[in-house]
Amino acid sequence: xxxxxxxxxxxxxxxxxxxxxxxxxxxxxxxxxxxxxxxxxxxxxxxxxxxxxxxxxxxxxxxxxxxxxxxxxxxxxxxxxxxxxxxxxxxxxxxxxxxxxxxxxxxxxxxxxxxxxxxxxxxxxxxxxxxxxxxxxxxxxxxxxxxxxxxxxxxxxxxxxxxxxxxxxxxxxxxxxxxxxxxxxxxxxxxxxxxxxxxxxxxxxxxxxxxxxxxxxxxxxxxxxxxxxxxxxxxxxxxxxxxxxxxxxxxxxxxxxxxxxxxxxxxxxxxxxxxxxxxxxxxxxxxxxxxxxxxxxxxxxxxxxxxxxxxxxxxxxxxxxxxxxxxxxxxxxxxxxxx
Amino acid sequence: xxxxxxxxxxxxxxxxxxxxxxxxxxxxxxxxxxxxxxxxxxxxxxxxxxxxxxxxxxxxxxxxxxxxxxxxxxxxxxxxxxxxxxxxxxxxxxxxxxxxxxxxxxxxxxxxxxxxxxxxxxxxxxxxxxxxxxxxxxxxxxxxxxxxxxxxxxxxxxxxxxxxxxxxxxxxxxxxxxxxxxxxxxxxxxxxxxxxxxxxxxxxxxxxxxxxxxxxxxxxxxxxxxxxxxxxxxxxxxxxxxxxxxxxxxxxxxxxxxxxxxxxxxxxxxxxxxxxxxxxxxxxxxxxxxxxxxxxxxxxxxxxxxxxxxxxxxxxxxxxxxxxxxxxxxxxxxxxxxx
Numbered sequence: 001x002x003x004x005x006x007x008x009x010x011x012x013x014x015x016x017x018x019x020x021x022x023x024x025x026x027x028x029x030x031x032x033x034x035x036x037x038x039x040x041x042x043x044x045x046x047x048x049x050x051x052x053x054x055x056x057x058x059x060x061x062x063x064x065x066x067x068x069x070x071x072x073x074x075x076x077x078x079x080x081x082x083x084x085x086x087x088x089x090x091x092x093x094x095x096x097x098x099x100x101x102x103x104x105x106x107x108x109x110x111x112x113x114x115x116x117x118x119x120x121x122x123x124x125x126x127x128x129x130x131x132x133x134x135x136x137x138x139x140x141x142x143x144x145x146x147x148x149x150x151x152x153x154x155x156x157x158x159x160x161x162x163x164x165x166x167x168x169x170x171x172x173x174x175x176x177x178x179x180x181x182x183x184x185x186x187x188x189x190x191x192x193x194x195x196x197x198x199x200x201x202x203x204x205x206x207x208x209x210x211x212x213x214x215x216x217x218x219x220x221x222x223x224x225x226x227x228x229x230x231x232x233x234x235x236x237x238x239x240x241x242x243x244x245x246x247x248x249x250x251x252x253x254x255x256x257x258x259x260x261x262x263x264x265x266x267x268x269x270x271x272x273x274x275x276x277x278x279x280x281x282x283x284x285x286x287x288x289x290x291x292x293x294x295x296x297x298x299x300x301x302x303x304x305x306x307x308x309x310x311x312x313x314x315x316x317x318x319x320x321x322x323x324x325x326x327x328x329x330x331x332x333x334x335x336x337x338x339x
Numbered sequence: 340x341x342x343x344x345x346x347x348x349x350x351x352x353x354x355x356x357x358x359x360x361x362x363x364x365x366x367x368x369x370x371x372x373x374x375x376x377x378x379x380x381x382x383x384x385x386x387x388x389x390x391x392x393x394x395x396x397x398x399x400x401x402x403x404x405x406x407x408x409x410x411x412x413x414x415x416x417x418x419x420x421x422x423x424x425x426x427x428x429x430x431x432x433x434x435x436x437x438x439x440x441x442x443x444x445x446x447x448x449x450x451x452x453x454x455x456x457x458x459x460x461x462x463x464x465x466x467x468x469x470x471x472x473x474x475x476x477x478x479x480x481x482x483x484x485x486x487x488x489x490x491x492x493x494x495x496x497x498x499x500x501x502x503x504x505x506x507x508x509x510x511x512x513x514x515x516x517x518x519x520x521x522x523x524x525x526x527x528x529x530x531x532x533x534x535x536x537x538x539x540x541x542x543x544x545x546x547x548x549x550x551x552x553x554x555x556x557x558x559x560x561x562x563x564x565x566x567x568x569x570x571x572x573x574x575x576x577x578x579x580x581x582x583x584x585x586x587x588x589x590x591x592x593x594x595x596x597x598x599x600x601x602x603x604x605x606x607x608x609x610x611x612x613x614x615x616x617x618x619x620x621x622x623x624x625x626x627x628x629x630x631x632x633x634x635x636x637x638x639x640x641x642x643x644x645x646x647x648x649x650x651x652x653x654x655x656x657x658x659x660x661x662x663x664x665x666x667x668x669x670x671x672x673x674x675x676x677x678x
Binding site: 130131134138144145146147148150151152153154306318319320321322323324 | 469470473477483484485486487489490491492493645657658659660661662663
């Protein structure tokens, strides 16, 4: 995007994650992957992006998009898109497709989140403003909750979630929730020397960039689907046998450098992964978010992060912890000191 | 205020608390109470309210205002005002008065907070919108942080604070912070039978309302300065010998009932006070906020609140915990179940 003669690209993604269910009825044959590819392609047109690569295994379908990624498993749909895409515009059509093709009757939970943009005024409605995004979501979902973590006037991170109540009186009848945990690291002000790896000038192809940067070593043993854009920019999806995923998206331009890392890998502590990600990209500042539920291996993450006033050369500037009904969320913001 | 023929009063207060210091220089003779009464009166004109009652002791001056309360001690200024008052408009004049009369040279920290209004459109600028309030504060303070706790699209609570960095490298040279802790309980949808106590129809004077409601038993041994408005509404300040305060403000009208309770009383647990307040007022829903610093007796409050998924007949709908540099903040929202 050219703004007043200066190129600009908004690396910050909008992240939409939806879990579907059939309530107490069996969902044995229901599967989001039954939605035909051509229908997904139409859906992504509404979002203003397209599929450019695809890998899958028994557990998960992983798509690299022209703007970030999409992951579809049996009952979880994840759409993460950067730039000036409009993922919330596809929400109603998606719910119709799920009903028609996938066999699910209910939305179990929704997580729509994003960091504050660098240039909100360049977004298309309703994405310019979190209040507008919330208004759209509130029109679809009867009782969603909107949150802002971090400092609203500086670096922050927005979340909309259904946070549905658990009926404690019938807990014994409700199965334990599926174990679920997600780590995101959203980095800005990155090391220009690292960023230059993700340009066609320095690397011939994605595989070279993946290896040269050390991305291949962050979480080993993943099937990797990576893409190096022209003239610069990088995306990768990784999927593991057990259905876990990782995804990295890089906007390397020094004026608006941005890198996002996300994984739902099962681990009791994200310390090692976080350290590897920071050592790989050298951000000036970063947001960490960790979701855990009661069945998560990483259930002690909040306590763990509390014990890290510094990580390497980064100092924690902000930390918040939210107890939702089915999830705990930890948010922390670090910057290189002196801040 | 009459809106379309229907009376309305915004009980929700704007709460401004400022701590002053002289940095590493001695502040022995500096004292906010040196500001002359006539100057305070002029200041409150800017805020659109006035002093209606006053008590004090060696530690603290406590004012009941036409709209809520003001507390002034040696280096802490608290202004809490409801209705359509404009406390942020007095900020610059206050800083000048402090410099001229009180002998302080530096603002140590600022806490500006409020619950979301019931009718924001009736407020005067910059108070209609938290973004506008933040813009005003950002224009005065170089590096303040703005937060929203709770659900932005339902019940929430806004905070602006300086959150000044602590220079860890010279910790040994910095004295331990003064012990400080504050509990606020902001209640809506109150029991009409309780609210009717705070009308001239049911009580002849404030003392009768204080006794009949049980307010006198919430924190005993306070010097109480209470006021019953005509035809309804109630305010009280209490001060204790050691300089602690409590303050209660009541908007009893059933269409927009609101009660706020606040104290900085030193205690290891606020459980007993919270229970007494809830038993006194029977709110439909309430927000609790607790600030503690590292020297606070109530430093374990966050853990304590986490152990209360219910308090009596109220169920916790939301809980957040923030680690600021000098304070910890716990926010919780409860409502009568079924929600």
